[in-house]
Amino acid sequence: MKRFFQRNRFAKKSFLLAVFAIVVLGIIVAGAISRKSGSQETRLGVVTKGDLVQRITVAGTVVPKKRTAILPPYSGYVKKMYVRVGQLVKAGDPLVSVVPSLISEGETFPIRAPFAGTVVQVLHSDGEFVEEKTENNLLVRVDDLSQLFVLADVPEIDMVKIRDGQDVVIKVPAILDRSYKGVIREISMASRERKEWSRNSDKVDFPVRIEVTDKDERIRSGMSTLVDIIPQKRESVLTLKHEYIQKEKDGYFVTLSNGTRKEIKVGLQNEEAFEIVSGLTEGEKVRQVDFLSLPSEN
Numbered sequence: 001m002k003r004f005f006q007r008n009r010f011a012k013k014s015f016l017l018a019v020f021a022i023v024v025l026g027i028i029v030a031g032a033i034s035r036k037s038g039s040q041e042t043r044l045g046v047v048t049k050g051d052l053v054q055r056i057t058v059a060g061t062v063v064p065k066k067r068t069a070i071l072p073p074y075s076g077y078v079k080k081m082y083v084r085v086g087q088l089v090k091a092g093d094p095l096v097s098v099v100p101s102l103i104s105e106g107e108t109f110p111i112r113a114p115f116a117g118t119v120v121q122v123l124h125s126d127g128e129f130v131e132e133k134t135e136n137n138l139l140v141r142v143d144d145l146s147q148l149f150v151l152a153d154v155p156e157i158d159m160v161k162i163r164d165g166q167d168v169v170i171k172v173p174a175i176l177d178r179s180y181k182g183v184i185r186e187i188s189m190a191s192r193e194r195k196e197w198s199r200n201s202d203k204v205d206f207p208v209r210i211e212v213t214d215k216d217e218r219i220r221s222g223m224s225t226l227v228d229i230i231p232q233k234r235e236s237v238l239t240l241k242h243e244y245i246q247k248e249k250d251g252y253f254v255t256l257s258n259g260t261r262k263e264i265k266v267g268l269q270n271e272e273a274f275e276i277v278s279g280l281t282e283g284e285k286v287r288q289v290d291f292l293s294l295p296s297e298n
Contacts, residue, residue, distance in 0.1 A: 046285055047283060047286070048239055049236060050237070052237055054230065054268060054270045055230060058152045058155075061152075062148055062220065062222060063221055064144055068141070069141050070096060071135070073111070074100070076100045077129055078097075079097040079102070080097050080108070081122060081124065082094040083095050085120065085121065086118065087118070091114065091115050095111050095119075095140045096140055119141070120145075120221065123138050147215075148221070149211055151207060153207055159206055162208070169227070170225050171226045173224060173225075180219065181212075182213060184208060185211045192206065234268050238282055240254070240280065246289045252265070252266050252274075255287040257287060259287075264276060264278065264279030
């Protein structure tokens with residue numbers, strides 16, 4: 001009797017193990033089938049009509065039309081500071097006077113503004129000691145704010161896309177509620193020299209000077225900017241994203257939703273899409289390119 005119950009328990013345990021193995025096997029097979037069907041599922045893209053903008057985005061810094069930094073002509077004391085921050089000055093107006101000693105008597109000769117502008121920095125007060133011609137002892141800075149510019153570096157690969165007089169959009173991270181209009185005024189004919197080695201020392205950039213054409217009182221010299229240069233723009237054209245177009249040696253091709261392979265002609269392109277010149281119509285669906293199945297180039 002005892003052996004009967006032991007055999008019965010063993011049979012029951014074997015049955016449960018067999019059922020468990022079948023369930024696990026079923027899960028594995030179902031997962032494999034699901035992955036296979038998922039890999040065979042093809043994503044479809046749709047040809048749409050809209051604007052296609054080619055954009056170059058570079059970082060820059062706001063600078064005034066011109067500026068001057070007044071440094072101490074010799075070590076001594078600030079006898080008198082004639083100006084304050086925000087004050088408008090004319091060429092020849094006194095800015096600051098420096099003397100060897102505060103107890104010395106005699107006529108003082110103030111340093112005068114070389115051009116008309118705005119006092120943007122005053123870093124010392126009457127009676128302070130300053131050392132001769134050291135940048136840490138800047139006395140006064142005057143900027144000509146009648147015009148503001150952005151100095152930016154454009155990578156060499158994009159140089160053929162820009163030109164003098166080209167319109168740009170200027171964004172200032174510190175001013176979130178608006179952007180500014182700008183115009184390229186000067187493109188350097190030589191690349192920027194790298195005086196020190198760095199990880200990007202092989203990078204070649206060309207300085208570009210951009211005028212801010214609709215400045216206001218909030219944008220200031222020294223602010224960082226992002227500049228969007230628009231080399232080309234197409235309005236109301238057919239477009240298709242890159243992942244649905246296959247480039248080959250003899251042209252550009254797509255695969256229609258029914259599996260038919262078709263050659264197309266493309267025009268302008270940006271980082272997201274191509275302009276479709278011919279070969280497709282608005283609303284037409286094409287298959288996403290399976291780049292993993294493409295033959296490797298030797």
